Amino acid sequence: MKKLRHPTRWLRYSVLATILTLIFYVAFGYGKRSFEAFCPFGGMESLWGLYQSGEFSCTLGPLNLSLLIGVLVLALIARKAFCGWACPIGFLSELASRFTSLFWRRRPQPSEKAEKGLKLLRYVVLVAALYFTYKSEELILRGYDPFFLLFSGFGHGSLGIVSWIVFAALVVGAFLIPMFFCRYLCPMGATFDPFSKVGMLKVVRNESSCTMCGACQRKCPQNLAPQSVVKLRHQDCTLCLECLDACPIDKTLELRAMI
Ligand code: SF4
Ligand code: SF4
Incomplete structure (x- = not known):
């Protein structure tokens, strides 16, 4: 029998495709919760509200916090496995990159120095997201968040033309630089960093x-x-x-x- 090429990739893609399908299922209104309940970064966005008033912000709830704790514990064991094996945005970014690779095999990569500098952007996004969310008690990131924009269909909280421009820039970025959003802009990735660094x-x-x-x-x-x-x-x-x-x-x- 012919040996399957890339067996791990097929297993991983099966897991990712299942999760992506489930999030779409919930986003189309078939589940009991909002699709936003399945975002671990929602747990981060809730922390200040919980500390201050004991309440979750907007549509967020205990599931967000449980997911946050779960993925951070997972990072202590399996580093950023959440990004590679569960995140729907990571999956779509990887598919975009793989598609581009079909006709552009050797894409230019930023120099090591530029790469280090660009990766600092995700900490800027993390701090800005938390600061403005805690200050306004609104999920201020929604208008710029590819997860929210994609699964809500640019719903409540999106910023019209601004959101379309940001989303278009992220899509173009995903085709030009592999894992563009994950590498440089994802605030959840920044949250994982210290945990992932010591992952077993x-x-x-x-x-x-x-x-x-x-x-x-x-x-x-x-x-x-x-x-x-x-x-x-x-x-x-x-x-x-x-x-x-x-x-x-x-x-x-x-x-x-x-x-
Ligand atoms: S460079 Fe990488 S792929 Fe090549 S033999 Fe070494 S570990 Fe394997
Ligand atoms: S992300 Fe880690 S496991 Fe995946 S190819 Fe790179 S080094 Fe290997």
Whole structure:
């Protein structure tokens, strides 16, 4: 029987497609809750209101907080696995990137210095989102949030033409730079960073069998370089395991639990 290529990717895409379908199902009004109840960042946006008045903001509720706690605990074990295995925006970004790769194989990547600078933007977004949400007691990010705009169909809280421009820019960005929103702008990604940095599961490289061919980095959606380290501790690793699938030498890259 023919061996399935990229077995982990198919498993991961099946999980992601199921979650995406469920969110659309809820967004179309078939569930008991709003689709916003399934956003862990809603838990972050609720923290100040809960501290101040014991109440959740707008449509948010206990499920948002439970999800936030759950994904942060998960990050201590499996780093940003939520981004690679559950987030519908991450999934759509990856599909956009894969589509572009069909006809633009070697996309230019920002230099290392530019990449570091651009990644700081997600902390700016995080601080701005929390500051304005806590100050106004409204979910101020809605008009700029691809998750809300997509699943609400630019519903209540969107900012008309401004939201369309922001959304269009994010879509263009997704086709030009792999994982554009996730890498540079996602406030949930910024929240994960300190937890992911110490996450237990890691991609580990066997130096003696590695040929430094670079296939692992070329396939990494986050443009990380497993070939340049022995233990990959980078906070942006989503444990998508594309690098393991791509490595041509058996047992050179492995997933291991370690401190
Ligand atoms: S794909 Fe495997 S052999 Fe090639 S550089 Fe990466 S770890 Fe080394
Ligand atoms: S290093 Fe490997 S597991 Fe981590 S994000 Fe890149 S391809 Fe995925």
